[in-house]
């Protein structure tokens with residue numbers, strides 16, 4: 001079949017794929033400014049490869065599938081790789097991985113277990129380092145796989161790359177040895193670099209890999225030297241001897257027959273090897289390795305995007321050989337993409353407990369970071385302006401770890417003519433009241449307070465929440481329904497609900513109605529601190545509420561306190577004091593507070609002078625994740641007992657409470673020889689005094 005016999009549409013499709021892939025290649029490799037996520041690029045490349053496989057007549061000589069990367073930059077001299085620098089094929093599931101192993105076994109005509117060398121897939125850029133007689137003589141980027149850029153001067157600035165190998169040439173290693181590996185920028189350095197760029201009003205980098213690429217492609221190596229790049233070796237290029245007349249003979253007597261052992265050899269010559277590399281005996285271990293590295297991902301100091309699995313035996317590697325772009329003996333088993341493309345279908349506005357109006361993007365559902373995402377917060381107007389976002393735009397969405405999904409950027413190339421501006425509401429989208437924007441704040445707020453249906457609902461949800469009055473059985477949906485049906489409009493109304501009222505709501509029987517009434521009744525008995533917290537005053541969290549209660553002792557004293565008096569309380573600055581005064585000044589708030597005061601009871605606070613409290617004069621620092629209580633809850637409880645809770649460790653600290661994933665504070669406390677308490681110790685301590 002000739003090209004002419006193929007449907008025109010398929011031909012057009014291939015040309016379109018060429019165009020898009022070439023454009024993305026250029027942005028990625030030459031400009032260091034990718035405009036789409038890797039997952040999108042990989043998908044286009046896979047699509048092109050599969051068409052080319054089915055219709056070889058559509059595999060043109062200039063197809064981007066014939067290239068590994070982009071062209072070498074003009075500004076650097078070019079280096080021809082003696083052995084090409086190849087790429088890797090990807091799999092994304094255990095099934096695809098199993099199919100890969102099966103293909104290898106078929107090709108080798110053996111069903112013997114394959115020993116696999118497993119490595120993290122480092123997210124940086126590949127380089128080849130050439131050592132002659134032990135000295136670093138040349139370093140090159142991958143470029144298009146055959147020709148790269150000469151970046152020797154820049155590589156010399158990387159502290160972990162030795163300029164001279166350990167040992168003696170011809171005895172400990174061959175005369176010529178090319179070490180291949182990944183140059184990357186550690187996460188911490190990347191963050192510091194971007195912070196500085198933003199401060200100076202310069203452009204920031206999208207991710208550590210672009211930062212690493214941008215830093216290596218500096219014509220002035222002094223700039224590279226400041227960038228704190230690092231390197232891990234993962235393989236070898238050319239290895240050989242310089243003979244008498246200076247011609248090369250490929251000589252491998254120095255090298256072991258196992259990829260893993262070769263990496264260890266490279267390490268003993270003084271080059272860094274990733275500490276996570278493992279030798280695995282079977283497929284179950286491979287799955288374990290993948291899961292283990294995935295769960296460690298956020299804790300690693302460098303960015304990775306999957307694992308690389310290699311047949312360990314070099315003789316088998318040689319038998320398996322290469323296909324166009326990649327070795328048959330290695331495979332990247334990648335993590336689910338953390339960035340994907342999707343479309344903004346609409347932008348809606350939500351009203352929160354404090355009236356803050358938040359734009360929320362409704363997305364075309366997309367699978368990213370292991371879950372399907374269909375909404376993303378856009379935070380506020382300045383965020384929308386920063387992104388330059390319109391409704392109908394294609395955007396990059398990112399979801400890393402358990403972080404909430406974020407819109408990273410708009411793909412302008414994909415904007416259509418009917419993209420619409422995001423218009424902010426002039427009045428509250430729920431109650432139509434006036435909206436206001438406080439000077440210096442990015443947020444737009446509805447001014448109606450508890451008149452606004454949305455704020456009523458949120459105030460009631462907050463009042464009933466676990467850390468406030470913990471009304472068991474009163475879920476968000478039920479609150480919304482009760483408000484929508486007009487049965488309640490303030491937290492005080494909860495106490496006049498009847499079993500009959502509740503049992504008429506969706507999915508509520510008489511039994512659950514009875515239980516709910518019991519938990520509402522239980523909520524009548526509380527503490528002053530919880531009462532204040534439960535009111536949901538802006539920026540008055542548990543710790544501040546406890547401080548207010550301990551300072552003023554009575555509700556009347558708190559609600560009539562002046563702006564100045566309030567600021568005498570720990571943790572209360574001008575902004576919080578103003579929020580408190582404004583809250584009680586608002587008539588409908590005050591009416592609700594007085595109604596609640598008539599219904600609810602709390603024990604009197606026994607007036608003790610501060611130095612009579614059991615933990616008076618003791619300074620605590622809290623760090624890490626506390627699983628039985630929040631950090632703010634722990635802080636409030638300690639303060640109630642007279643302790644000081646500070647944010648940083650010093651010689652004045654008495655105790656460090658170290659939750660899970662404690663970092664530098666724990667190390668510092670240990671260095672200073674301070675008493676370290678676990679969360680269980682803290683719980684026991686609090687129980688002793690309560």
Ligand code: IVH
Nearest residue numbers: 086087088119120121122125126234308327
């Ligand atoms: S081996 C012939 N090992 O992934 C095999 N590559 O997608 C060549 N990469 O260009 C690569 N970590 O920049 C290998 N442990 C690792 C790797 C790794 C990251 C990068 C490398 C390569 C790209 C291919």
